[in-house]
Amino acid sequence: MEQSIQYFNSEEAAQILNVNVSSIKRWTEDGTLECVKTAGGHRKFTMQHLAKFLEEHKTKTSRANLFPIESDQDLEINTRILKADFEFLIEYVLEQSRLCNRDRVLRVFNGLYLSQHPLHEIYDCLVTPVLHKNGELWEQGEISVIEEHFSTQVIICCIIRLQGTIRMPVEKIGTAFCLVMSQELHDIAIKMVDHVLELKGYKTFFSGQMTLSRKIERAFEIFKPDRIYISSTIVSDVNLAQAEFDKICYIAAAHNARVFVGGRGFDEIDFSHPAVEKRLNNFEEVYLS
Numbered sequence: 701m702e703q704s705i706q707y708f709n710s711e712e713a714a715q716i717l718n719v720n721v722s723s724i725k726r727w728t729e730d731g732t733l734e735c736v737k738t739a740g741g742h743r744k745f746t747m748q749h750l751a752k753f754l755e756e757h758k759t760k761t762s763r764a765n766l767f768p769i770e771s772d773q774d775l776e777i778n779t780r781i782l783k784a785d786f787e788f789l790i791e792y793v794l795e796q797s798r799l800c801n802r803d804r805v806l807r808v809f810n811g812l813y814l815s816q817h818p819l820h821e822i823y824d825c826l827v828t829p830v831l832h833k834n835g836e837l838w839e840q841g842e843i844s845v846i847e848e849h850f851s852t853q854v855i856i857c858c859i860i861r862l863q864g865t866i867r868m869p870v871e872k873i874g875t876a877f878c879l880v881m882s883q884e885l886h887d888i889a890i891k892m893v894d895h896v897l898e899l900k901g902y903k904t905f906f907s908g909q910m911t912l913s914r915k916i917e918r919a920f921e922i923f924k925p926d927r928i929y930i931s932s933t934i935v936s937d938v939n940l941a942q943a944e945f946d947k948i949c950y951i952a953a954a955h956n957a958r959v960f961v962g963g964r965g966f967d968e969i970d971f972s973h974p975a976v977e978k979r980l981n982n983f984e985e986v987y988l989s
């Protein structure tokens with residue numbers, strides 16, 4: 701089967717960067733813009749190549765077309781991305797995710813990232829409000845549960861695909877565990893915490909939904925994390941959640957690991973353990989932690 705990596709040809713790269721094809725040629729020849737060459741000698745570009753160029757050469761591309769323009773609506777979305785008009789983009793992504801138009805949602809995420817918006821800002825100002833609004837629409841009976849789930853899954857899929865555009869640091873500055881409690885299905889927030897930490901330079905371990913705290917000591921001994929991030933959204937059994945949390949804190953303290961907590965579940969869990977450094981409220985705080 702043919703491998704399907706998304707490549708742009710020189711014309712498309714020129715359209716996205718809003719320059720002439722001759723500039724693309726020149727920049728690839730002098731090494732300013734990286735590309736791969738096909739057996740036939742044609743230049744091909746990945747999102748990562750374009751992202752790296754945009755990051756390193758801001759002045760050359762101040763008018764980049766971050767959203768491939770195929771219609772008048774695309775032109776408007778491109779402008780909204782350039783203006784970082786989150787109010788508009790929230791509604792657009794909400795609609796497109798419900799229609800399961802993954803390519804359209806991903807283009808917005810990619811566009812914002814390519815125009816140098818930090819990942820934590822995309823998560824705080826776009827992804828979180830979209831997920832919240834989606835939940836509200838379901839609560840108000842305006843969409844069915846399956847539509848709400850369709851939309852959520854598109855968002856999950858696109859935040860993961862966005863990672864493909866991002867160049868992760870090679871040097872690691874530490875090791876972080878990203879965990880949820882054993883009764884927790886909500887793991888999107890902690891997935892995003894994991895992404896922000898990875899981009900900061902941490903080697904991250906993400907355990908996904910319903911992480912069991914049983915035998916967690918073993919993971920501490922093998923991987924020696926220096927930071928533990930725990931997310932809690934819903935607490936169905938307070939005593940159980942508290943016992944699990946206390947146990948993780950106890951093990952973290954024994955391994956000199958600092959604990960950071962987040963999510964509204966911590967309204968019900970007593971997190972005043974000496975191992976706990978801070979309760980964090982958003983992804984910018986994760987980035988700064």
Ligand code: B12
Pocket residue numbers: 828831832834835836839852883884885886887888889890893929930931932933934936960961962963964980981982983986
């Ligand atoms: C998607 C979703 C689901 C998905 C989760 C999929 C997944 N893989 O995560 C599914 C369908 C599985 C689900 C299940 C349920 N859900 Co639900 N779900 C949602 C929804 C729509 C979005 C959640 C989300 O990801 N938000 C995006 C994140 C980024 O936002 P956030 O959680 O508010 O987190 C913010 C901060 O708290 C912070 N944060 C959170 N964690 C962390 C961690 C760290 C370290 C840091 C720094 C920060 C941080 O960062 C965010 C940015 O501000 C919300 C609606 C809403 N308003 O959130 C309901 C919601 C959370 N769910 C709810 C409920 C009731 C349930 C169910 C019980 C439904 C049921 N009857 O079965 C089950 C729970 C089962 C369980 N045991 O966990 C309620 C919770 C009400 C409450 N008591 O608080 C909500 C609020 C909907 C509602 N209004 O009724 N859900």
